[in-house]
Amino acid sequence: MSENEIKNTPEIFLKPYDPKEHEKNIYKLWEESGYFNPDNLPGEREEAFTIVMPPPNANGSLHAGHGLVFTIEDIMVRFERMRGKKALWLPGADHAGFETQVVYEKKLQKEGRSRFGMDPKELYDEIMDFTLSNKSFMENQVRELGASCDWSRQKFTLDDDVIEIVYNTFKQLEEDELLYRGARIVNWCPKHQTSLSNLEVNYYERKDPFYYFQYGPFVIGTARPETKFGDKYVVMHPDDKRYSEYEHGQKIELEWINGPITATVIKDEAGDPEIGSGVMTITPWHSNIDFEIAKRHNLDYEQVIDWRGKLLPIAGEFAGMNITEAREAIVKKLDEKGLLVKIEENYEHSVPCCYKCDKEIEPQIREQWFVKMKPLAEKAVTALDAGEFKFITDRDERVFRDWMNKIDDWNISRQIVWGIPIPAKVCGSCGHGMVDLKDTIKKCTKCNGAVSPDPDTFDTWFSSGQWPLATTGFPDGKDFDTYYPTSVMETGKDIIFFWVSRMIMLGLYRTGKVPFRKVYLHGMVRDKHGQKMSKSKGNVIAPSEVQERFGTDALRMGLMVNNAPGSDMNLDVDKVNAYKKFANKLWNISRFTLDNLAGYDPQTKLTDTDTQNIKTHLTTAITEITDHMNKDRFDIAAERIYHFVWDYFASTLIEESKSLLNSEDVSVKASRQKLLAEYLTTSLKLLHPFMPFVTETIWQELPKELKDQDILMVAKWPDE
RNA sequence: GACCGAUUAGCUCAGCUGGUAGAGCGCUACAUUGACAUUGUAGAGGUCACAAGUUCAAGUCUUGUAUCGGUCACCA
Numbered sequence: 198m199s200e201n202e203i204k205n206t207p208e209i210f211l212k213p214y215d216p217k218e219h220e221k222n223i224y225k226l227w228e229e230s231g232y233f234n235p236d237n238l239p240g241e242r243e244e245a246f247t248i249v250m251p252p253p254n255a256n257g258s259l260h261a262g263h264g265l266v267f268t269i270e271d272i273m274v275r276f277e278r279m280r281g282k283k284a285l286w287l288p289g290a291d292h293a294g295f296e297t298q299v300v301y302e303k304k305l306q307k308e309g310r311s312r313f314g315m316d317p318k319e320l321y322d323e324i325m326d327f328t329l330s331n332k333s334f335m336e337n338q339v340r341e342l343g344a345s346c347d348w349s350r351q352k353f354t355l356d357d358d359v360i361e362i363v364y365n366t367f368k369q370l371e372e373d374e375l376l377y378r379g380a381r382i383v384n385w386c387p388k389h390q391t392s393l394s395n396l397e398v399n400y401y402e403r404k405d406p407f408y409y410f411q412y413g414p415f416v417i418g419t420a421r422p423e424t425k426f427g428d429k430y431v432v433m434h435p436d437d438k439r440y441s442e443y444e445h446g447q448k449i450e451l452e453w454i455n456g457p458i459t460a461t462v463i464k465d466e467a468g469d470p471e472i473g474s475g476v477m478t479i480t481p482w483h484s485n486i487d488f489e490i491a492k493r494h495n496l497d498y499e500q501v502i503d504w505r506g507k508l509l510p511i512a513g514e515f516a517g518m519n520i521t522e523a524r525e526a527i528v529k530k531l532d533e534k535g536l537l538v539k540i541e542e543n544y545e546h547s548v549p550c551c552y553k554c555d556k557e558i559e560p561q562i563r564e565q566w567f568v569k570m571k572p573l574a575e576k577a578v579t580a581l582d583a584g585e586f587k588f589i590t591d592r593d594e595r596v597f598r599d600w601m602n603k604i605d606d607w608n609i610s611r612q613i614v615w616g617i618p619i620p621a622k623v624c625g626s627c628g629h630g631m632v633d634l635k636d637t638i639k640k641c642t643k644c645n646g647a648v649s650p651d652p653d654t655f656d657t658w659f660s661s662g663q664w665p666l667a668t669t670g671f672p673d674g675k676d677f678d679t680y681y682p683t684s685v686m687e688t689g690k691d692i693i694f695f696w697v698s699r700m701i702m703l704g705l706y707r708t709g710k711v712p713f714r715k716v717y718l719h720g721m722v723r724d725k726h727g728q729k730m731s732k733s734k735g736n737v738i739a740p741s742e743v744q745e746r747f748g749t750d751a752l753r754m755g756l757m758v759n760n761a762p763g764s765d766m767n768l769d770v771d772k773v774n775a776y777k778k779f780a781n782k783l784w785n786i787s788r789f790t791l792d793n794l795a796g797y798d799p800q801t802k803l804t805d806t807d808t809q810n811i812k813t814h815l816t817t818a819i820t821e822i823t824d825h826m827n828k829d830r831f832d833i834a835a836e837r838i839y840h841f842v843w844d845y846f847a848s849t850l851i852e853e854s855k856s857l858l859n860s861e862d863v864s865v866k867a868s869r870q871k872l873l874a875e876y877l878t879t880s881l882k883l884l885h886p887f888m889p890f891v892t893e894t895i896w897q898e899l900p901k902e903l904k905d906q907d908i909l910m911v912a913k914w915p916d917e
Numbered sequence: 918g919a920c921c922g923a924u925u926a927g928c929u930c931a932g933c934u935g936g937u938a939g940a941g942c943g944c945u946a947c948a949u950u951g952a953c954a955u956u957g958u959a960g961a962g963g964u965c966a967c968a969a970g971u972u973c974a975a976g977u978c979u980u981g982u983a984u985c986g987g988u989c990a991c992c993a
Contacts, residue, residue: 206952400991407993417993432993434928469993484992546992560992592921596988599920603989658942694989725929725942727986759931759940764922765987767929771942783952788954825933832931836940848919 207898218747219894230618235283246277247683252289254298255332261722264740267342268753275886279914286346294657295614317614359667371632378630382488385561386551387506389765391612400547407544411536418473423523427499429477434468455513491539565610573702574601586711609659616654662699665712683713688720725769750888751776780891818916862907
């Protein structure tokens with residue numbers, strides 16, 4: 198009989214729970230079991246559950262936000278795995294184009310080097326080495342967080358098959374006429390010397406002088422005198438009565454910065470009579486609105502500022518000057534010529550800046566590849582309307598819809614080396630761009646002119662926007678059939694536009710199906726006072742340090758409890774400490790239970806009291822917790838389990854059992870043993886998705902009679 | 918400028934479809950070496966931002982006000 202099976206309580210329990218002692222071994226146990234790979238999971242499993250991991254940037258170590266991502270996703274996957282699904286969590290790493298190049302440029306700078314002037318190939322190889330070494334370092338950290346992802350399916354955004362999918366999408370976009378190469382105003386960062394998408398620009402409120410100049414018979418206002426060299430069009434609203442004497446197209450001779458010029462009057466509704474004098478001159482090469490006006494009236498364009506942010510020869514004596522130093526000099530000259538009317542100080546406006554270096558963006562006209570987004574966005578909205586996917590919070594859905602409704606064409610060209618090269622040829626004479634996957638185009642298909650390869654790379658989000666396809670082996674991999682559309686996309690709400698929206702649009706475009714059924718967006722992790730973590734503030738909480746002090750399970754609980762989906766959370770290490778104590782509590786609960794199991798008989802019948810106890814306490818706990826899990830309220834579920842285990846199991850049930858375990862009545866004692874064992878195994882299961890290490894460590898020490906699987910990770914979720 | 922969110926215990930935050938306020942940390946007192954490098958018990962502390970409204974009943978719904986955040990747009 199089993200009496201012999203239940204030996205003394207394992208010695209391991211004589212010491213408090215020490216995470217460091219067990220975590221590595223437990224992860225190894227899981228990894229070697231093969232159960233991270235859904236193909237190896239025990240039992241018949243019909244339904245797939247898939248999460249594609251947001252691939253962390255392979256250019257640094259993990260931060261607290263990563264801790265949250267991997268915890269939430271691991272909870273989801275472990276839960277579904279225990280519920281008998283084919284649970285796949287597909288890990289990856291992101292080369293993170295511009296982000297990584299910026300990190301690497303800082304490194305170069307420290308070494309007294311610069312990417313400008315370097316051989317592009319050499320630079321690429323260096324960044325590749327850097328990225329690959331970071332990648333393996335980072336993967337280790339993912340393991341330490343307990344992530345139960347299938348490493349055998351791991352993907353890197355520069356894998357050949359990923360690139361192939363990206364190239365085919367590029368080609369198909371061309372065939373479907375959703376792609377064009379054209380001269381458009383782009384956001385140009387003079388420091389990084391690349392264009393950026395609208396999303397990569399931050400605006401800062403600033404107070405600057407605002408200048409009024411005499412421009413022939415008009416007074417014009419500007420905050421940017423340095424762009425005014427090429428201004429030979431003067432624009433006003435057609436209905437502005439003050440200027441009704443001037444006609445559209447009328448030529449006016451006037452004195453300007455570097456001598457007399459001929460200006461042309463343009464009547465356009467973009468001229469706002471309310472602002473300044475109601476008259477403006479335009480600089481189509483360096484302003485979006487001006488560019489639009491110029492296009493409407495078929496006006497000339499001229500570049501005034503070069504790619505490094507210096508004035509071109511058109512500026513005459515000012516050529517070669519930096520725009521900031523040029524500004525004063527130009528105002529001075531105009532003043533000397535008697536053309537400065539007045540200066541208004543403290544003009545409030547917002548200035549676009551590079552999101553990486555905070556340097557001012559210089560709008561420029563440049564030939565770039567653009568994707569027409571409207572048709573793609575419409576399909577995404579239709580799919581949302583049809584319920585093919587949903588956002589966990591209504592708030593996120595509204596944010597998504599708003600953006601979809603006013604989406605701009607997407608500039609996918611970047612002038613950086615670190616990324617996927619754009620497979621295209623550009624005509625030297627007419628500027629026509631042609632997608633060329635196999636390097637077969639030798640002459641311009643439009644004008645027969647000579648062509649050269651496009652030196653640019655893709656915006657990194659263009660490739661990661663196809664991540665769910667790439668990871669599941671679109672178009673013909675078997676994983677694609679089984680796991681696409683994936684179940685959940687869980688990522689930070691800060692990349693809803695950058696990434697989530699693009700995956701939806703590109704996924705629908707390539708496959709006709711949404712890439713995921715559900716979007717769960719978490720908020721940002723801040724410090725305990727709600728401050729954004731930053732190195733300069735010195736308030737960065739590195740997950741590895743917290744794990745070191747309190748254990749991974751404690752960190753995971755600290756990140757989950759009281760953290761409502763979608764809202765930002767403040768992480769306080771004191772809170773994490775509370776869950777370290779909780780892990781130890783569970784440890785001692787297990788010790789007590791095992792201490793009292795001598796003579797345990799699985800065949801024992803529960804007394805009526807104990808049967809009733811299960812119904813009123815255990816079953817309701819299971820039901821409620823499962824319910825919260827199903828609603829993605831892991832924060833509430835975690836708290837419910839915590840109180841169930843501590844307040845009920847430990848404080849109430851164990852306390853009242855102490856006397857019953859000494860009962861003269863054998864059936865009462867045996868029933869209690871069974872009851873406690875039942876509570877213990879169930880608690881371990883309920884808690885496992887949240888605190889996988891301590892629960893698995895305990896599970897490994899339990900006698901066989903109590904277990905339905907050798908490994909808790911694949912044990913069956915308790916029945917309600 | 919447009920939109921969105923937040924305002925609940927000293928601190929950081931939960932509170933789902935409305936029914937006399939909860940967690941962690943901190944604080945006070947007492948008990949305890951017991952499964953528990955502790956834990957247990959008891960307690961202090963909140964007119965749930967403000968105002969009006971709906972309701973038998975409002976942190977919870979509606980409207981408005983204030984303060985703080987966020988997102989998007991925009992350099993005449």
